[in-house]
Amino acid sequence: MIFRHRVRSAMLIALMSGLSLMSSCAWENWSRTPSEPAPAKDKLAERAVFRSEDYAVVKLRGDETAASLAQEFLGDPRRAWVIDEANQGAAFATDQMIVVPLREENRGGLTAEGYQVVPVLCYHHFAERCDSSLCTPASLFEQQMQFLKDHGYTVIPTAELAEFLAFRKAIPRKAVVLHLDDGYRSTYDIAYPILKKYGFTATFFIYTSFIGASRNALTWDQLKVLKADGFEVGSHSMNHVDLSKKMEGEIEKDYLARVKRELLLSKQILDEKLNQNTRYIAFPYGEFNPALLRLCEDMGYRVGFSVKAGGNPFFNEPLALKRDQILKKDMESFSLKLKTVYPLTLK
DSSP, rough: HHHOOOOOOOOHHHHHHHTSOOOOHHHHHHHOOSSSSSOOOOHHHHHHHESSSEEEEEESSSSHHHHHHIIIIOOOOOGGGHHHHHHOOOOTTTOOEEEEEEBBGGGGGGEEEEEOBBBEEEEEEEEEEESTTEEEHHHHHHHHHHHHHHTEEEEEOHHHHHHHHHTSSSOTTTTEEEEEEHHHHHIIIHHHHHHHHHTTOOOOOOOGGGSSSTTTEEEEHHHHHHTTOEEEEEESSOOOOOOTTTTTTOOHHHHHHHHHHHHHHHHHHHHHHTTTTTOOEEEEEEOOOHHHHHHHHHHTTEEEEOOOOOOOOOOSSSEEEEEEEEESSSHHHTTOOOOOEOOOOOO
């Protein structure tokens, strides 16, 4: 794991050093690979006013949108952001010329000005009125989601963050990830409808012993509804204990066996109940240590989250990612957590 982190750091240094020797145009061409799935060539041949290996220009026929164009030419409506970013400010009116990029955008989010970081915003439970720092008022949560929409942020699933971290795919320049921890019923009753209203997704990190245990907890049927609607579910362990610490009097062997059981049973239950291969974990209380990370890797987890504040560049260790807990009840502190570029000029 330490070796992997060093490789990622060396990769960044090499990429950023190479970047300083190229023009921005040359960097974009060097860093991109053909997008997947491939564009519909016959449709482009029919509609393109201009076409090269890098992009095509099409004339809008009617009430087309970035999402419908992404579906038609890139094979995936979720890649609407590719078209939006190539046509900033476009009204998408009939007969307007629109650029359709045909190659993968800048993986890693590297530019001559710096590199991209991805904020992960972590919530717990919701209510109309709150008396706990871990509770978010419903009205404030809606304001925060409206803020993301109004200021051009794109909410991406943890799966796309994982692809970004592996330097396999580009993501929107202003990408944000949303996490809902623990498995409170209010995430379904309050947060879920608001997320749906704004077209956002999220990952629910649940500890399995809590599900269905009280009227304040999610049920497995509700989690299945969320999964069917495109939301992700990850592990928050089985019993929500601090996996980084030994219990009083516990020897190393017993500690490792207990942690392994927490990790393994949580994953097995999630995999069976939700018919998935659980690969994401949020550490209870955000704490981890090297032994815990090794066990996570052995158990099949590939992406892990703490609650250390800050954004995530592509070269971060994927099992030790940062998240910002949303604890304060104001919009100013929320907006300060949305930094998506780390300035590091090479000019």
